[in-house]
Amino acid sequence: MFRKILIANRGEIACRVIRTARALGYRTVAVYSDADREAEHVRQADEAVPLGGSAPAQSYLSIERLLEAARRSGAEAVHPGYGFLSENAEFAEACAAAGLIFIGPPPEAIRLMGNKAAAKRRMIEANVPCVPGYQGAAQDDATLIAEAQRIGFPLMVKAAAGGGGRGMRLVEDPADLVAALAAARSEATTAFGSSELILERAILRPRHVEIQVFADRHGNVIHLGERDCSIQRRHQKVIEEAPSPAVTPALRERMGEVAVAAARAIGYVGAGTLEFLLAEDGSFYFMEMNTRLQVEHPVTEEITGQDLVAWQLQVAAGEPLPLAQHEIRWQGWAIEARLYAEDPYHGFLPQAGRLIAWDPPAGVRVEHGLRAGQEIPPFYDPMIAKLVAHGRTREEARRRLLHALEDCVALGVNTNRSFLAACLDHPEFAAGRTSTAFIDTHFPPQELTPPPPPPVSVALAAVLAFRRMEEGVAPSLREWRSTAPVPVPLKLARGDQRHELTLTVCAPDRYRAVSREGEWTLEILEAQDGRVVFMADGVRRQARYVFDETRVFLQQGGGEWCFEDVTLVSTRASEHEGEARVTAPMNGAVVAVFVEAGQQVRRGERLLVLEAMKMEHEITAPRDGRILRLTVAPGKQVKQRELLIELEPAS
Template identity: 50%
Template sequence: MFTKILIANRGEIACRVAATARRMGVKTVAVYSDADVDARHVALCDESVPVGPAAAKESYLRADKIIAAALASGAQAVHPGYGFLSENAGFAQACADAGIAFIGPPASAIEAMGSKSAAKTLMEKAGVPLVPGYHGDEQDAEFLQVQADRIGYPVLLKASAGGGGKGMRIVEHSADFKAALASCKREAISSFGDDKVLLEKYLTRPRHIEIQVFADTHGNCVYLFERDCSVQRRHQKVLEEAPAPGMTAERRRAMGEAAVAAARAVGYVGAGTVEFIANQDGSFYFMEMNTRLQVEHPVTEMITGQDLVEWQLRVASGEALPLRQDELAIHGHALEARIYAENPDNNFLPSIGRLRHLRMPDAATFTLGDNPAHPAPVRIDSGVRAGDAISPFYDPMIAKLIVWGRDREEALAQMAAALTHYQVVGLTTNIAFLKRLVQSRAFATADLDTGLIERNQDVLFPAPQPASFDELALASVALVLTEPRYGAAAKAGDPWARTDGWRMNMPLRRRFHFIDREAPLDMAVCYQAQGWMLAQGDASGQATLVRHEGTDYAIRVDGRLVRGAVVIDGEEVHVFAGERHARLRYIDPLLHAGEAEDEGGRLTAPMPGKIVAILVGKDDAVVKGTPLLIMEAMKMEHTITAPRDGVVLELLYATGDQVEEGVQLLSFQA
């Protein structure tokens, strides 16, 4: 076994690898960019080495710097995690050439599976079923159009070297093909340095089911069952679970054996995932093989009781697989939710900012009967802490929340409860969306396919509801209680310095002014000897304090117990109560806070990025929804459209320009 390894990654996966290495007595070396000097993964490792500027291409993607760091630190092996260099055959070979073990498959296997088109050709020879499509080298637009017409629409365009949902487009009609192809190629060259694409028949209600495989250098290869990853947005996974609902023993065996055949066909070693697209009738087709550890590997660990990172370390050091196929078994059901800094109501655009408040579910409060596969029913894999920033340089994942239940129903209940305990202030997250998703009828009944989110728009994206009376009551009481109760003069006996509402002849009456989105909400507060009389619109109630610890509050309103957490962040008041997170703006009269600047007639950048295409000209007349320009941010393309019918008055940036979040991109007259 190795005594020291270098982790060529960052964030939660670097932290997760470090945890297993520490348990096994293996020392770890972290690498970090300028943006990650104080990152959690750096603090968790035994040593750390800087590898360059914040941009990944100048740091985490620099194979030469990573290998130099490994050699200088005396690391015997490199664990690539996922993303970055994890599926880079050149990097794996460079490690081998430098005498450093690569904790992953050989370069030849990565290369064989790195090209989706070449991999499909190889799988066809191995007898693995394939989706109808075109996977050849000819990339002429006219030729590809003919192939798409032959396959029949809808057609899926995919970057051959792609992954993570980038460089993918669904084309519904022949007339839309060339525009989609151009956009797909732009995103592919930006993300992977290769604009080669392949075409596949797009199945209308497919499920995404993947098989975890593991192979060693002694000729052994097993599958650790399946994961259902059908719930996706923008072709990226949102929820994953194991085992797949509705999976029969026969189908599981057939898919597992096909996955093992795929791994053996390329001489695979280590952890890998063979991804299949499955029809509702049970038929399945090879999609791709990810030659690395998957983001969603914890659900497999939860139901099998195996530490897949430990397996990786043992196999990479030359040991045989710990278990045979007949020694592996499934226990219960596990779910994983990806907690992202993103805005589901704005096409899931990433959110940039600092985690000003972060409270994660306390695993100790979640108890179940003994799980023979895993000791705890709730697990959180995270690479951030309160105070850390989510930057535009890397993936905006905050954490992975993984839960276990004795069956799927119990796992769903655990996930819903855990999500309710998650609190984030400082940026927008998908937590509320995940709560609705987990509790939706479609997901609860396992009516699964990759279009689940699109099919359930009304349920998953409901019209926002204004803050309730109880939420405003919690916010008001919190504001009152966080004011200084006595000034210095009051402590000296000066009654005029008291700020706790005392008055000589009549009670103090105040009005708290809040803005919920754009709607003004007022709460009238009348101070009383014991508590406060609260009134908002037609609702009112007598409130008394029951408990206040940190940000946790419990008040009694006309006999009803109201609990919640209130986080006051400048002029924002965040109320976490039950299933909801109310985000209020408090209009402090002492600070003379005014209304936000009118943005009428302006179109602004939703996040930092680069202008990659301008689709209109000065003085062009457009209708609502017309694409105006395309931005690239975090290696994804975002189209800015006309908010209403109007005229483009002025273009303020050119193609190739870098822009900051919030800057005006063009002037528009309705």
């Protein structure tokens, strides 16, 4: 029996658990790091306990601090959410030793399935189909190279102790294997504290299909169907749906039976997910088991009408599963898109900073822990929200989700919102022809560029910048001229692009903008609370905007752009500064520095490594030159656009 639950997590999943726990009459306790002091999950919980620190190791990964928080708050149970310690057997054991109910599977099951090598060996014993590979104890390069040659190329190098695409490398050329092993070990050690690797034959262009299982302490084990999670970047899921377009009722029954048998074989209890690779010929292979609630669980909830967090709480309280296998019904289709704070047009780099404007769309399910003005910290996973649409058919769900993404307002920090919309709008996705190669095939890095703003949007940004500039002028002098209206020159920067316009005030709230792209007359009908309604080309339109010092973030017609007013900045000085300064592309921590002041470097040479949101990113030299100044050292936290290295001026 328990009445108060400590949620050992943060962000949208903490808010998600709080919502169901409150509906069932439970009290909730949030925990928070220094970086999350003002976070939404802290505000929503009945009580909250500070953990201190900001880095995960000092806060959400500290078993000692979490147990102390439970003791101080009087919580009797702990819900781990997903990520952090949700699949940590030591944490589950520590909770039990402290007299707390761990809302999750037994520690033995977590430990067994938490290591890919051990899990694969156990699944092979249980006659679960597995991808051919190597999962042995010997981890020296010579053994791994020999095993790779036996398996054949292409192959996957994977961290045995992890997930989420970290410590994972696809190797197509045998010459790249040694470097891939070193990189995977380094990333795995940083992310999971273990350098153990496994090798698997690469299944080319498979679907990533997973089966949701649930078990109670009374011997009941069932499945709730499949989810298709094939749309991925860097081996991390981006869009998920249920059911899968490729799974027939017969295949669903077969995969479900295998998943249930696997859960029974390890004495599983609670929510779990068996992840499979589904080949084009209908064969499927076990990849791993996630011994927790999945990020994408809402799509299963939408098509079954069940609350999986409620099921977790009932099982933890010793109750039997609320439904038997034959009582599970699937209705309609659900698709989920993960909103990440990242820049998809620059290698999906994680982003951190202030979310100046946040306005989730209506008509769909939005899981988040956000509010306008909130800081997105650089210490945690970059996923900030999930949008879920349900429909009678797949096309209806797709259309609703696409509409919602176009209406979702998240300004101030780069997100993948427009990229998600482009994926959903792609003809191959609309036709259901997806695989784990979807993004690489249809959005290759060399072709993945941000959509340019329509000229009318540039003109609108100029008008908004001009109106803001005039806010500081006395009302009686605004737009006053001693002669005819005078065109005002304006320069807006968008990354490396420059937009030069002249703006003429034709009448109150009526402007004529002229640039090389053409001429537009804009009439501002409404402009307040970050929303502007305007007339252009005989069409009444609307947009969302927000200012941050000299920058204006504009979202209009499904696209979004950031313009900086550089009217008073010398073009030559700006270009020179861009050549000489190497700045941080995102908030993060400096992991390693490979150069020193006075050193000659060549374009593309590795300068340093930044770690942000659990991923490592190399910073390279933008051109040949000599390093004049180095402003960082390993361990230093840096902010986006902060100077890292200064090069000598170009000759």
